[in-house]
Amino acid sequence: MVHPELEALYAQYGYAVYRRCRYLLGGDDDAWDAVQEVFLRADAGLSRFEGRASHRTWLDTIATRHCLNVLRARKVRTGRGLSGPEALDAPAAGDLADLYPEGDPAVVQALTVRSLLAHFDPQTQEAAVCYFVDEMSQEDVATRVGLSVPTLRKRLRAFLDRARGHLTRGGGLS
Amino acid sequence: MSETTPHTDHPGWDALLRHHQGDLPAAQAEKVSAHAAECALCASRLRTLNEGARKFHGERPFAVLESALRNRRDGLGGSESLARPTGAPRWLLPVVLGGFAAAAGAFVILHVPFADSPSAPAVSAKERLKSGVGLSFDVERGGQVVPGDPGAIYKAGDRIQLKYTSPARLNVVVVSLDGRGEVTVFHDDAGAGLRVEAGTGRAMPTSIVLDDAPGAERIVACFSESALTSAAVVAAARRALTAAEGDPRTVGALDLPCAQADLLLHKE
Known part of the structure; x- marks a missing residue:
């Protein structure tokens, strides 16, 4: 028996959760597995949900943090370092084809950001995804990740600086 | 916006x-x-x-998700019914309970010694020390015991031996906070703090075997000179977990008048 609100949440936000997981994890099976994990946690947490954030923000935060954890686990499992250019994944053409319309210039940026996430702390990872991929405003990102706007700007600048230093092929960040 | x-x-x-x-x-x-x-x-x-x-x-209509969630719960329920106490974190299976009869009541006890643990190992550099107290662990995998690394990813079958550092004879309650919002007492003495001696890297009397459920788990040890009840620690841990929106990774210090040390473990 699931929480009575879960079905409505899934109807409204299930695809957004899938989309987030699909972007970060890169494959449909992994994304669906993550969706289940997110809604499992949501089901467990709904009775304690206090409404300080919207359901959408709450679910997105659960999904993002879960997927970033999965990505960190993948890096460890495959024995790849978390720093240095050898840890970069080259953007894969067509990887996000079902999430972006054909010819959308944002897809290159989204792939580039994903390939660089492993180099940053979890808070910066979340901020980078919100800003560069979701295209949220700095004010909204700062609220989401719990940073002041000036601190967020420093983090995003550091992300860009490091991205420029590491990128060897494809894409770019604006 | x-x-x-x-x-x-x-x-x-x-x-x-x-x-x-x-x-x-x-x-x-x-x-x-x-x-x-x-x-x-x-x-x-x-x-x-x-x-x-x-x-x-x-x-993937809702019925498909609901069925998937049910299967996940059923799968977890099978292992829980075999060897885990009610409310225990789904990936931790206490297997050596020593003299902690109260805590052992709901367990199937399997006495599996934590073999070849280093006698006086150095405390991990990654442990968090506050007020001179600390928490670290060794891990046994494939017959080898090595110092644990909170940044590593562990897997089912790994055996964890918690170790504490205390500057004095103190009472300690050790709880775990998991991503499902569950708080479980791992070490106490019949609902009160367990008396521990001063020392560095001393093993707790219980080791833990990881089961096959993934997720992050924060283990918090609360040290106090005064009487410290497990119930108070559990209540504070629940408040902290709620404040962190159920995410053990972002849980802050418990609002208790005690020295605290904690570890964050990850399991694939």
């Missing part, structure tokens, strides 16, 4: 997604609709969202 991307005059993906979900205030929704009517890129993004959502919910 901003409805335009910081990079261009287009609504960003976030605004389009909120529009698609019906989460935008009416005025912003009208603006986005008006923009999309004139903008091929944003119109195609909205179409992509609509088509993606239709496909997703067509292939």
